[in-house]
Amino acid sequence: MACTTILIGKEASYDGSTIVARNEDSPGGQFEPKRMQVVLPQDQPRVYTSTASHLTIELSEEPMRYTSVPDALPGHGVWAAAGFNTANVGMSATETITSNERVLGADPLVEYVPARGVEGQEGYVPAVPGGLGEEDFVTLVLPYIRSAREGVERLGSLLERYGTYEMNGIAFSDVDEIWWLETIGGHHWIAKRVPDDAYVTMPNQLGIDFFDLADAEGAQVEHMASPDLRSWMEENHLNLTLSRRFDAEDIFDAEYFADDEPDEEDEDGSLLPFSLEELISDLERAVDAGDVFNPREAFGSHSDSDHVYNTPRAWFMQRCLNPHDAWDGPEADLHPESDDIPWSRVPERKLTIEDVKYVLSAHYQGTPYDCYGRWGTEDTRRAYRPIGINRNGQLAVLQIRPYVAPELSCIQWMAFGSNPFNALFPLYGNVDTMPEYLSNTTERVSTDSFYWSNRLIAALADARFHENAAHIERYQEKIGGIGHRVLRETDSACRGIEPAAVPAELARANERMADILRDETDALLGRVLFQTSLAMKNAFARSDN
Template identity: 35%
Template sequence: MLTHQFNPYSACTSILIGKNATADGSTMIGRNEDSRSAWAKKFVVHAHKEFDQPQTFTSQDVEHPFTMTLPTIRAKYTATPEWTPTYGLFEEDGINEYGVAMSATESAYCNSRVLAADPYVKDGIGEEAMVTVTLPYIHSAREGVQRLGQIIEAHGTYETNGILFSDAEEVWYMETGAGHYWVAERIPDDGYAVVANQLAIQEIDLSDHENYLFAKNIRDFVVDNDLATSANGFNFREAFGTRDLSDQHYNTPRVWDGQRYFNPEIDQDPESFDLPFIRRANRLIHIDEAQHYLASHYEGTPFDPVGGGSDADKHRYRPISLAKTQESHVLQIRPDMPVALSGIHWLAMGVTAESVYVPFYAGADTTPTAYQVATKAYDPTSAYWIFKHAGILVDAHYHDLHPQLQTVQKDLMIALGHHVITTDAQAKQTDAVDLTALLTAANDQAATLTLTKMTALIADLITTSTDFSPLNYQTDLNL
């Protein structure tokens, strides 16, 4: 994520995993939404709606007044909008009633040559609108790429972004370039990709429409503007992307860290410009491992900000999990299940490393009350603020209090994993008519369990912290 009105160096980290690369045959896409350290998010379900006439979307972002016509049928979908729509909706991530998942966006940058040839469009589409105008109107991941691509070609865009799509069969990563161009690559079924604020897609095979999609006339644009030579393909990252010092310290180390985790046998330089987009992990990937990557901060290396490295090393690279994360999600589409049951929207509010991924079934018809409360200032009834409260208490005395947080995180991971197994078993015995009610209740149970444990943790942290005052003094009890 990159919200233009905020810190321009706050942005996201993403992961995409094909169905044959996971332990259970799921497809998975996930991302940390990074913008501000105190900027609350909600979790909502938009109901299926059918209108008599086409609808009109108008952005509330006054700097970029994007507008477009929408279809008459809007599918049900989950989303995580901002606490305020003042700067735009920023719905960011969700799963729709057809079993399609979308996460938008991974902010990236184009080089000046590309932008000179096709400048950004001020009233074009941007991150804040992409989920809202795409996810409710698509029936597959491939269709999602095609719909958003058509919007970008017709209306233009005012920024460069990466967008993630998945369904039960396919995972796609799409990148926009300049004002009107885009490409997308299907993640191989046995592959994974991690992305960190750079244009990541490399060689595009323009003759392979099964695994690559792209804007019409992109070959002519590339050749006519001397961006690359093109017979039947070109390297999108090299033609459209950047290679500068900020990439080496802000972006590439996060890709290196992900590939180090899933392929520890491969030795690579964290500042390399040549890290590959697609990798095959040395093992099948479980859901908790995808979540672990998004919560990582270079543990086990000198670059961990809370580790034992030198001061220079601890601040050398931007970590994956950091204070500016608003929410993190992994959208899991599981195989061989009814659509309502197959999609799980794993959601961790606040700083990923200090939060808990709660499993929410996308087939529910509403979200737990605490996840619908999002305010600018602290509110103890808000799920976002409960997780943030625990995190800042730990941060104040990190090495003393972090073990207490870790214990609760582990206990909840076990309990929530068991909760999914139990709910799945119950769902197999439930009529389709009652399935929505079962899943809605299951989501409430998961939220209640998690927030009760986090609230108890907060009480323990406060109690323990009372003895860490700088005004403390070892008093001789005999005096």
């Protein structure tokens, strides 16, 4: 699956929330219908079999209830995508990422091998199950974890035991932490805690660019990994990191140096851990010892296709969120095809839900690469893969708010269809059901389904983008404003209610939101249909009236 992810630490967000957001995109030439679902404990399978890999796993633990965004059509697995469980833990899976030949040779992917011959006859070879993948992760992990760290630990153990048939990035969040896990080959993995004051951009490419292996093998303050990662890397000569390739941001990211006494001031007069010369010297020793390294160089890729499909998306997201850096022209520090765009960085201001929606809907606005733009040339406008692409199936933004009661804290903001043409709306996660308008998607195209309504709007509006842009913008702003208002009013209404009664109240708020959403979406469809109909090629100026 092609996707785009942004992660926002609690000190970088506008209200102290942890925020995990991901577009789920269908592969080229496909449009996978999506729907909302709450999986109750009694509906969670006790024996799970993957459709893609034919792997069967027994699930003996007692599951929790959780929300999900599964595929609407049966036949090729659940693909639960994103949700919250009753312990207020969020999970988004997965961002498909890249690898390289050295990694795949050292730890091959665990792919399904079909049976050969006819069972009972000579020469028959039975099928060999494959590993786990995006289809499976949320179902196998989210109902059983009580913190983001537990999510990393559980998924890590599953990967070590069963392996995976693809390279993936997975996000886990709770009210305090966000962790990002990347699979490495068939059975290995690394995970890094998102800095509280930073955001992370992930565009289908292995992203982590600094890893403290000593921390992962020890206190695990900011890093976790497969237990044998160091020896496996050494055996297969995977570490490509040179001591002098790290810069100051890498140095101050390293928990490896956290215990030294401060003895030098920075430009603001605050104390540094120690002198810059000592920092560089210690970092070089750590690199030479294999204690710190760059996973993107070791495990990832810098292919020509990355420069068209992946790196431009990270460039544009960071261009939006740190606009005063040099992004354009000959003086730019980073370009759309740069291989060293940082995995994480501190934003210029605190980031909002609306910022998330904007960057995950982006088509390179304000640049020569905008497919709807008037700048540049026809070639530049088609040079790079947009973030807001026609194949967006759903966008889930998982927000965990620290300033309300725990039973109110989890908000799953949702959008269906192509993001430049849809709106993001909030749903409370602590519920037993989802509104029918969001959960009733079938193969039949119908405006009774929110998913299909969004697909229709996008196809019509795209044909006359500039004429319809104002209608779309007003719709997005109105739905967002109503969403924030409904959250504020519902939070207030739930004060003093017994915790056991809260889910029913939140379900009523979700229904209220869905009713408003349906009315506004139907109205937008009418406006876009009218606007695009005016531009039909069989129009004629002379009227019959």
